[in-house]
Amino acid sequence: MRFDPREIGEVLEMLVFRELDIxxxxxxxxxxxxxxxxxxxxxxxxSHLLEPYARRLRPAAEKVxxxxxxxxxxxxxxxxxTSIMLEPLGDAKAAVEIAAFLDELxxxxxxxxxxxxxxxxxxxxxxxxxxxIEGLAEALNSTERVAGFLNAASTMTGINLEAVRRAARxxxxxxxxxAARFAVTANLPEDVPFMPGAYHGLGQPDAVVNIAVxxxxxxxxxxxxxxxxxxxxxxxxxxxAAFKITRLGELVGREVAxxxxxxxxAVDLSxxxxxxxxxxVAAVLEAMGLPRVGAPGSVFAxxxxxxxxxxxxxxxxxTIGGLSGAFIPVSEDAVMSQAxxxxxITLDGLxxxxxxxxxxxxxVGIPADVGPDVVAAIIADVMALAVHLDKPLGVRLIPVPGAxxxxxxxxxxLYGRVAVVDASRYSKIPLVARPGTAPPxxxxxxxx
Amino acid sequence: MExxxxxxxxxxxxxxxxxxxxxLARHNANIVDISQTVVRDIFSxxxxxxxxxxxxxxxxxxxxxxxxxxxxxxxxGVFHIDVFKYMQRI
Numbered sequence: 001m002r003f004d005p006r007e008i009g010e011v012l013e014m015l016v017f018r019e020l021d022i023x024x025x026x027x028x029x030x031x032x033x034x035x036x037x038x039x040x041x042x043x044x045x046x047s048h049l050l051e052p053y054a055r056r057l058r059p060a061a062e063k064v065x066x067x068x069x070x071x072x073x074x075x076x077x078x079x080x081x082t083s084i085m086l087e088p089l090g091d092a093k094a095a096v097e098i099a100a101f102l103d104e105l106x107x108x109x110x111x112x113x114x115x116x117x118x119x120x121x122x123x124x125x126x127x128x129x130x131x132x133i134e135g136l137a138e139a140l141n142s143t144e145r146v147a148g149f150l151n152a153a154s155t156m157t158g159i160n161l162e163a164v165r166r167a168a169r170x171x172x173x174x175x176x177x178x179a180a181r182f183a184v185t186a187n188l189p190e191d192v193p194f195m196p197g198a199y200h201g202l203g204q205p206d207a208v209v210n211i212a213v214x215x216x217x218x219x220x221x222x223x224x225x226x227x228x229x230x231x232x233x234x235x236x237x238x239x240x241a242a243f244k245i246t247r248l249g250e251l252v253g254r255e256v257a258x259x260x261x262x263x264x265x266a267v268d269l270s271x272x273x274x275x276x277x278x279x280x281v282a283a284v285l286e287a288m289g290l291p292r293v294g295a296p297g298s299v300f301a302x303x304x305x306x307x308x309x310x311x312x313x314x315x316x317x318x319t320i321g322g323l324s325g326a327f328i329p330v331s332e333d334a335v336m337s338q339a340x341x342x343x344x345i346t347l348d349g350l351x352x353x354x355x356x357x358x359x360x361x362x363x364v365g366i367p368a369d370v371g372p373d374v375v376a377a378i379i380a381d382v383m384a385l386a387v388h389l390d391k392p393l394g395v396r397l398i399p400v401p402g403a404x405x406x407x408x409x410x411x412x413x414l415y416g417r418v419a420v421v422d423a424s425r426y427s428k429i430p431l432v433a434r435p436g437t438a439p440p441x442x443x444x445x446x447x448x
Numbered sequence: 449m450e451x452x453x454x455x456x457x458x459x460x461x462x463x464x465x466x467x468x469x470x471x472l473a474r475h476n477a478n479i480v481d482i483s484q485t486v487v488r489d490i491f492s493x494x495x496x497x498x499x500x501x502x503x504x505x506x507x508x509x510x511x512x513x514x515x516x517x518x519x520x521x522x523x524x525g526v527f528h529i530d531v532f533k534y535m536q537r538i
Binding site: 001002007009247248250 | 457481483494510525530531533534
């Protein structure tokens with residue numbers, strides 16, 4: 001197989017100058033065999049089960065990165081929803097101790113994050129989920145690497161307003177760094193490689209590797225090279241670039257799975273941004289011809305982008321998984337963050353964009369003195385979009401103490417600069433105080 | 449054959465090809481293809497190299513080539529051919 005120097009040059013440009021890398025190798029492990037009726041035995045069993053995986057994960061990823069010459073930015077573990085381990089224990093203190101154990105394990109083995117400190121509560125709150133919810137704020141506030149979610153809605157069962165309300169209270173009791181590791185989700189798939197949505201799904205083998213790719217810089221360069229192209233040509237060019245980006249994820253996934261001796265799961269074809277310059281999804285949308293992301297036309301641009309990425313990526317991966325759409329996490333994307341600080345990106349604008357991507361409201365700063373009604377109502381809006389459009393969406397809000405709209409709070413690293421937006425002109429929203437679960441919508445009926 | 453791509457980019461000067469090639473020769477890595485351009489004094493070279501008979505693995509070769517690149521004042525990258533196969537072929 002021979003390559004034209006231009007073909008080699010194109011790949012080299014992506015890898016060297018356009019920040020193309022693998023955002024995450026996520027090793028997902030079934031931790032349900034470690035369920036025990038008392039905490040000490042459970043932690044022993046968890047340690048026995050996870051140690052061999054945790055120990056080998058980073059070396060395996062580094063070996064593959066070195067062999068291929070491709071950067072792997074983070075390595076992560078995902079465990080079964082912790083609420084299930086808590087069913088026999090039924091104790092919030094146990095939840096906090098399990099989080100501390102996972103945090104220590106990850107730190108010791110150079111694993112960047114552990115996901116799955118989570119519960120599915122879309123139809124109701126079980127004993128284990130109640131323990132997790134009670135311990136969640138303390139668990140996340142006292143750890144560095146543990147991530148989790150509450151799945152509060154699903155197309156099949158509807159929206160649990162009680163869970164939404166409790167999630168809102170958790171959000172408001174989290175420090176900014178902990179809030180970045182917590183999402184309220186709907187319809188979360190079983191093979192998400194991204195945090196905080198990663199967990200080991202019930203329908204999965206005992207261990208499986210899922211891959212998250214990056215590469216908005218590659219697509220931005222393609223779009224900038226076509227200033228006068230019609231939208232169909234533009235869509236086609238994005239599709240071609242997305243194919244190449246996702247292919248890299250496929251290669252790395254196969255290699256890491258082989259190295260670890262576990263199954264290769266899926267590639268999440270969403271091209272994840274980072275706070276670095278030249279690694280922004282919002283910059284792609286602006287390159288298409290928006291004066292600023294958030295301006296009229298943003299939903300159209302994002303829809304065009306998401307559709308092209310899906311169509312290009314679908315053929316590149318042997319199995320697509322996770323959220324597989326487009327990410328516009330506000331703080332983690334430098335251009336999104338700037339636009340939010342300027343007021344071009346608003347909560348309402350983001351809700352509209354959520355209709356055509358898989359993000360929802362992600363990494364958005366709100367003043368910490370916003371009332372729980374407002375946070376619950378914001379979450380409920382996104383849950384409704386997810387259930388009635390039948391797709392996964394999430395809400396990851398960062399309450400920033402003492403902040404006002406337009407302020408910036410720097411979380412650093414991959415989390416980036418959190419722009420604080422105006423959350424609401426109202427403080428009391430009696431609707432979200434109503435008890436119960438909203439029934440599933442017509443999307444549910446279509447499935448029979 | 450185990451093929452790797454070596455890319456070199458930087459300000460043009462005497463001895464770049466010789467410097468890189470001597471590291472490859474020292475480790476018995478065989479150059480199977482080479483293309484080189486100089487545009488506005490920027491030197492760019494892409495080599496396809498077989499390391500199946502080399503006495504070092506790709507990681508060690510990368511370290512030594514990067515070191516040589518530093519000495520020459522050029523940027524060196526070393527990538528496995530599978531990256532190009534996956535991204536440029538269906």
